[in-house]
Amino acid sequence: MRILICSSEAPLPPTTGFRLVVEALVRELGRRHEIHILALQMPDQEEAPYPDAELRLLPPRRAGLLTDARDVLVALSKGWPLRPDGEAALFRPALRKALEEVDPDVVHVTGGRLASVAGDLSGRATVLGALDAWHLNVEAQAEVAPWSRRYVLREEARRVRRFQASEFGAFGRVVVVSEHDAAALRALNPALHVEVIPNGVDSAYFAREPTAERDPASIVFSGVMSYPPNVITADFLARRIFPLVRRRRPDARLFIVGREPDPAVQALAELEGVEVTGEVADMRPWLFRASAYVCPMRAGTGIKNKLLEAMASEAPCVATPLALGGLQVTPGIELLVGSDEQTLADHVLAVLEDDDLAARLGRRACEYARANHDWAAVARAHERVYEAVLAERADGRPTTDSGGSRRLVEGAEAEVT
Numbered sequence: 001m002r003i004l005i006c007s008s009e010a011p012l013p014p015t016t017g018f019r020l021v022v023e024a025l026v027r028e029l030g031r032r033h034e035i036h037i038l039a040l041q042m043p044d045q046e047e048a049p050y051p052d053a054e055l056r057l058l059p060p061r062r063a064g065l066l067t068d069a070r071d072v073l074v075a076l077s078k079g080w081p082l083r084p085d086g087e088a089a090l091f092r093p094a095l096r097k098a099l100e101e102v103d104p105d106v107v108h109v110t111g112g113r114l115a116s117v118a119g120d121l122s123g124r125a126t127v128l129g130a131l132d133a134w135h136l137n138v139e140a141q142a143e144v145a146p147w148s149r150r151y152v153l154r155e156e157a158r159r160v161r162r163f164q165a166s167e168f169g170a171f172g173r174v175v176v177v178s179e180h181d182a183a184a185l186r187a188l189n190p191a192l193h194v195e196v197i198p199n200g201v202d203s204a205y206f207a208r209e210p211t212a213e214r215d216p217a218s219i220v221f222s223g224v225m226s227y228p229p230n231v232i233t234a235d236f237l238a239r240r241i242f243p244l245v246r247r248r249r250p251d252a253r254l255f256i257v258g259r260e261p262d263p264a265v266q267a268l269a270e271l272e273g274v275e276v277t278g279e280v281a282d283m284r285p286w287l288f289r290a291s292a293y294v295c296p297m298r299a300g301t302g303i304k305n306k307l308l309e310a311m312a313s314e315a316p317c318v319a320t321p322l323a324l325g326g327l328q329v330t331p332g333i334e335l336l337v338g339s340d341e342q343t344l345a346d347h348v349l350a351v352l353e354d355d356d357l358a359a360r361l362g363r364r365a366c367e368y369a370r371a372n373h374d375w376a377a378v379a380r381a382h383e384r385v386y387e388a389v390l391a392e393r394a395d396g397r398p399t400t401d402s403g404g405s406r407r408l409v410e411g412a413e414a415e416v417t
Contacts, residue, residue, distance in 0.1 A: 003104055007039040014279070021131065027052050088114055126172050127389060128168060132177060141153055177326040199308065203312045225265045
């Protein structure tokens, strides 16, 4: 197949969860298909050779008074969120040229903010990689935001819901990473054809080195620390959970690892026992060293790539239920789960103080990640989605029932070598 991937961020460093998903999917699909990418180059990205596919970069959208004013006018007139229409407008000239030159069999648009380009894809087999239900993310942020911002965020969530219900239906399939996200989108528009394909992890890359030793007092949380859900989570972990741990383990140290720490995250370094590292060259040593990886998410949607990476590295993990979106895990088997700070602190102390428990959780977590989230299986699940939309375009016969969603990655493990 010739596949054209339109991405709201180029799959170039520095890595984020979104860019990681696009890069991994391109790499795996490129083993069997001809891949072309049309993507926005973000301000923090530099153009670089890209061996896995033809990469056409678009300059990032320029902010300014005129641009902002236009965004506001469009949002008010359509009842949409502020940015998507402007981002789609950036794509259209280059997209039309790419369609003419490449003539792709399938167009895969990712993420959901680019859904408005569907108007330029009429008559083609299309897939929207929404990844998650965007409005759930905004709603979760509103729940924990200061009261002064809650109204603004709730209004934004309302506009996002309207945008998704209107624009997502133009695609042959909408792909998300969890059943929870699929149900939320179908509640907005029952006519959507939604498929569930969980994210993957490079389990070989994150495989624990045999000589790696754990620091018995090291607790780790990671991510892009300018991302609002990570900022909220880091604050909750450092100010609410970690002090409870230190009451019994005063030697415990919390490492908040990740690039672009927000000022609120940087301020956490003033707390006793907390270190904010900023960007690191390689996440693996931090995961190998950790005696507890804690992911107490209070906002956000979709699968947490950082949690999958920690699991693949055999780090004993502690998480909230919200962090488990898209994972088919059993609390107490692959990791420990809690909802309040005392329970989470107790779980952290348990893995710090019980080496057998920590080793068992780490081993089972790694086994789960390898068996269920291999990127090759994820790519083959996407291939089945592409084949379905191509079949429908050929003869008009629906290959899945409207009004439902399926989880496609099961059964693909047998194809992975």
